[in-house]
Amino acid sequence: MTDDLHSDEQRYYQRQMILPGWGMEGQRRLKAGRVLVVGAGGLGAPVLQYLAAAGVGTVGIADGDFVELSNLHRQVIHTIDDIDRAKVDSAADKLRRQNPHVAVVTHAFPVTAENAADLVAAYDLVADCTDNFATRDALQAACLTARKPLVSGAAQMTDGTVTTFTPYRGAGHPCYRCLYPAALSATLTPSCSEIGVAGPVLAVIGGFQAMEVIKILIGDGDTxxxxxxxxxxxxxxxxxxxxxxxxxxxxxxxxxxxxx
Ligand SMILES: [Zn+2]
Incomplete structure (x- = not known):
């Protein structure tokens, strides 16, 4: 794919390209960008939609789950018509309709310690929108080894957290294990099916994640x-x-x- 911006793309992105530090060059960088979003659920929904809308050239979606009725209050990329569909297919359909200039790649399987490195290798950076420590550990390790940024979001009940890990940059750049030592993480395992989660909190966290990804690709702002x-x-x-x-x-x- 060429990274030239056609006139209809320039019209599509005009309101963001006029922002300071963005411009044609920033938009070209977004178009050249390859971002893997792991998890097409409550966090993945806003992250995927905003990255596709912003014109990230290649958006990968990794998720092995299927859409359930109890997902819909927060996973707003899916609709009642998508029940029982693979989440990656449901999400990819929406993104392709939202922005035909974006290449959407689906990975319809769970990310594990065994497959994370191969998956991450095809992308520039990763947005962790998952809900379990095993996948987070696998992504952390794969991104550290590949020296790629990991934008990490999490939410439970009515609270959420968001940060970015670039530990390969050295001093001042901690990793996921600096934040959550292994002994601690094993105790933090209640799922949202047990304790609940409020949809708008996921939108807030996911919005921050999308902004982190955009800043990293453009090369502007503080992560x-x-x-x-x-x-x-x-x-x-x-x-x-x-x-x-x-x-x-x-x-x-x-x-x-x-x-x-
Ligand atoms: Zn560390």
């Missing part, structure tokens, strides 16, 4: 690497907390000593 935003939906409050890079981190400490 969330080294800090995490904690959103309290009920209090209507966003708190920013610094994440320290752990000197003894088993995942990123060694890698940080040998930057390429």
């Amino acid at each position: 969330l690497s080294g800090r995490i935003l904690i959103v309290d939906g009920m209090a209507a409050r966003v708190t920013e907390v610094a994440i320290e890079k752990r000197a003894d981190c088993p995942v990123c400490a060694v890698a940080s000593f040998s930057p390429r």
